[in-house]
Amino acid sequence: xxxxxxxxxxxxxxxxxxxxxxxxxxxxxxxxxxxxxxxxxxxxxxxxxxxxxxxxxxxxxxxxxxxxxxxxxxxxxxxxxxxxxxxxxxxxxxxxxxxxxxxxxxxxxxxxxxxxxxxxxxxxxxxxxxxxxxxxxxxxxxxxxxxxxxxxxxxxxxxxxxx
Numbered sequence: 050x051x052x053x054x055x056x057x058x059x060x061x062x063x064x065x066x067x068x069x070x071x072x073x074x075x076x077x078x079x080x081x082x083x084x085x086x087x088x089x090x091x092x093x094x095x096x097x098x099x100x101x102x103x104x105x106x107x108x109x110x111x112x113x114x115x116x117x118x119x120x121x122x123x124x125x126x127x128x129x130x131x132x133x134x135x136x137x138x139x140x141x142x143x144x145x146x147x148x149x150x151x152x153x154x155x156x157x158x159x160x161x162x163x164x165x166x167x168x169x170x171x172x173x174x175x176x177x178x179x180x181x182x183x184x185x186x187x188x189x190x191x192x193x194x195x196x197x198x199x200x201x202x203x204x205x206x207x208x209x210x211x212x
Contacts, residue, residue: 053211054111057125058103060207061132064200068096073192082106082132106132114139118160122172122208123147129204130179133197138182146174172208176201 051059065082078085081102083092091097091105110131111117116124123143130139137153144151149162163171183197 053121053124054107054116054128056207056211057111057116057128058106060125060204061106061129062099062102064129064196064203065132110136113155115155115160119143119163120166120168120171121211122168123163123166123175125211126172126175126179126204126208129200130175133200134179134182142175142178142182145178146171168212169209172205172212175208176205 062081065079068080070078076084076086080096081099083097083102083105085092088097088105091101097105106128111124111128113136114127114131116128119127123146127139127143130142140155140159141151141153143149143155143163144153144159147159147162147166149159166174179201180198183194183201
């Protein structure tokens with residue numbers, strides 16, 4: 050049986066895909082979702098492998114957002130949102146959904162608030178916060194909007210399966 054990180058990573062890789070160099074994407078050139086612009090060290094010897102991408106995702110997103118300390122359903126949502134929208138936004142979504150003070154800092158009060166919530170309610174509230182953030186984006190258009198919404202709903206489905 051896969052652990053929560055492995056399930057979350059599988060979800061992310063399904064949406065981040067292989068090699069992409071879309072001139073309209075602010076992320077720029079990526080492979081497995083690892084951007085050359087944001088992770089030049091990973092590209093120093095060529096395109097990062099899936100294993101290298103997994104190590105970066107674990108270090109820079111899973112650990113940074115303290116996902117191992119969260120309920121499984123919240124952990125997968127925070128992880129995916131951190132990759133897609135940034136760690137600070139993902140943490141803020143968690144705080145808004147759990148009733149913690151929204152300061153975009155993952156600390157003991159946020160962890161406690163998330164763990165005290167009903168996991169199903171927290172998963173739904175997180176998805177609402179994330180979707181609302183998408184709706185506020187100026188650049189959410191036909192090019193990426195539907196894909197991001199598919200990703201959000203797929204992540205919510207994964208979260209619900211872990212409740």
